[in-house]
Amino acid sequence: MSRPQSAPARQAAARRVRPAEAIAAEPLERASLRGFLRQLAARGELRHIQAEVDPRFELGAYLWQLARGPAVLFERVRGSDVPVVGNLLNSRERFGLALGVPWRDVYGRTLQALEQPIAPELVSQAPCQEVDHAVDLRRLPVPTWFEHESGAYITAGVIVAKDPHSGRRNVSIARVQVRGARSAFIGIAPNHHLSVFARRAAALGRKLEVAVTIGQHPAVVLASNLYVRPGDDEFDNAGALLGRPVSLVRCRSIDVEVPADSELVLEGTLDPATLLQEGPVSEFHGLYQRYSGGPEVTFSAITSRRTPILQVITPSLQPEHLLIGAVGIAATAGQAVLSALPESNAHVVITEASGGRLHAVVQLRNPAPGDPRKAMFAIWGHVNLVKLVTVVNDDVDPYDPAAVEYALATRFRAERDVVIVPRVRGDRADPLVTDGLVTKMALDATRKAEDREDWRAARPPQAVLDLVADHLRSL
Numbered sequence: 389m390s391r392p393q394s395a396p397a398r399q400a401a402a403r404r405v406r407p408a409e410a411i412a413a414e415p416l417e418r419a420s421l422r423g424f425l426r427q428l429a430a431r432g433e434l435r436h437i438q439a440e441v442d443p444r445f446e447l448g449a450y451l452w453q454l455a456r457g458p459a460v461l462f463e464r465v466r467g468s469d470v471p472v473v474g475n476l477l478n479s480r481e482r483f484g485l486a487l488g489v490p491w492r493d494v495y496g497r498t499l500q501a502l503e504q505p506i507a508p509e510l511v512s513q514a515p516c517q518e519v520d521h522a523v524d525l526r527r528l529p530v531p532t533w534f535e536h537e538s539g540a541y542i543t544a545g546v547i548v549a550k551d552p553h554s555g556r557r558n559v560s561i562a563r564v565q566v567r568g569a570r571s572a573f574i575g576i577a578p579n580h581h582l583s584v585f586a587r588r589a590a591a592l593g594r595k596l597e598v599a600v601t602i603g604q605h606p607a608v609v610l611a612s613n614l615y616v617r618p619g620d621d622e623f624d625n626a627g628a629l630l631g632r633p634v635s636l637v638r639c640r641s642i643d644v645e646v647p648a649d650s651e652l653v654l655e656g657t658l659d660p661a662t663l664l665q666e667g668p669v670s671e672f673h674g675l676y677q678r679y680s681g682g683p684e685v686t687f688s689a690i691t692s693r694r695t696p697i698l699q700v701i702t703p704s705l706q707p708e709h710l711l712i713g714a715v716g717i718a719a720t721a722g723q724a725v726l727s728a729l730p731e732s733n734a735h736v737v738i739t740e741a742s743g744g745r746l747h748a749v750v751q752l753r754n755p756a757p758g759d760p761r762k763a764m765f766a767i768w769g770h771v772n773l774v775k776l777v778t779v780v781n782d783d784v785d786p787y788d789p790a791a792v793e794y795a796l797a798t799r800f801r802a803e804r805d806v807v808i809v810p811r812v813r814g815d816r817a818d819p820l821v822t823d824g825l826v827t828k829m830a831l832d833a834t835r836k837a838e839d840r841e842d843w844r845a846a847r848p849p850q851a852v853l854d855l856v857a858d859h860l861r862s863l
């Protein structure tokens with residue numbers, strides 16, 4: 389896809405670097421996509437597909453069939469010389485690997501990144517600007533995912549823009565559908581910060597400069613999905629997740645800064661006055677949604693690393709898509725509960741089976757009467773998406789659906805412990821929202837003092853269990 393007159397592009401063409409070589413050459417300390425791919429490769433969790441695949445349905449079908457398997461790198465995608473990688477963050481363990489913590493500590497690590505942000509640093513030389521390309525989106529291997537969608541979507545585009553009022557940055561992921569050589573549709577909900585910025589630009593009679601960056605370290609992907617306040621720069625949280633500042637570089641044609649280690653950067657301008665129709669599009673709940681359209685972005689420059697890799701996130705009800713949302717929402721919802729109940733040691737889990745968005749389990753330490761209800765209201769107040777909240781004690785593993793069901797079976801009285809709040813603001817992506825409204829429900833499955841005097845579990849003494857476990861190991 390390189391422009392013939394660009395000297396770096398000529399060099400790249402002269403010596404095609406295999407993706408495996410490029411990944412192996414990446415310094416592990418870089419906060420980059422390929423640094424993470426190198427980690428995965430070392431663990432045997434990166435599978436290379438060398439056969440040519442069709443970006444229309446076939447590439448997505450591979451990722452679908454390998455949804456919970458290794459990350460997959462497609463070396464040859466029809467119609468493009470750019471390889472594609474997907475299925476990176478398709479388990480909680482992969483989030484732990486990326487952040488350098490056991491997977492159960494991802495929640496606490498993300499909470500800490502919200503509380504103690506680290507600002508990014510500006511650099512002047514960046515891998516993501518090694519090559520200048522002719523602006524032609526059709527030369528990128530952008531997949532067409534599902535049978536009834538209307539086109540090809542960039543699904544891992546981390547979009548950077550600046551608030552026309554304050555100049556503060558926003559970093560978020562939205563779907564970007566290729567419409568022409570330089571033109572794309574962008575799917576943003578009215579409550580997304582990027583939409584807010586677009587409306588502010590429109591009110592000033594201006595367009596909004598945006599950079600769609602592709603190929604990011606998981607810390608940047610996760611940070612872009614945090615439900616922080618408008619004006620909060622998600623790069624500050626990404627830096628905290630990494631433990632050091634994210635390196636940013638100024639774009640070539642617009643006044644926006646992007647991660648220096650991005651694989652590809654598409655620089656463009658969003659026109660808030662445009663409204664392009666979309667047609668059916670998959671959502672996290674696995675069904676098609678029909679939205680009222682969205683604005684057009686026109687691109688003015690494309691830069692990349694010397695041998696860029698296009699990252700994708702399989703949309704719909706697929707593990708990576710679910711978990712990126714679930715891990716992000718859990719952390720900011722947890723922050724909201726901890727603000728309401730500072731002594732609760734609250735641990736919030738957003739379940740995968742709810743599309744990674746709609747159902748929360750909240751674990752509380754020694755809740756006083758009324759505390760579980762405070763936790764419910766804190767979560768509903770924080771995020772429109774979450775409908776069902778189940779509250780459990782700290783002896784229940786919130787990640788284990790069977791443990792949560794057991795708590796319901798033994799600690800929950802329906803006539804006392806159900807809370808139903810009709811007609812609350814919902815999210816337009818919810819499959820059951822009508823007129824913007826949905827009913828919220830919560831189940832308090834914590835122990836209550838009035839129910840039983842004796843909550844002890846019937847089991848052998850712990851000392852004997854430990855002894856027998858030792859015996860079994862020695863056999």
Ligand code: MN
Pocket residue numbers: 558559560581616617618619620622
């Ligand atoms: Mn934001």
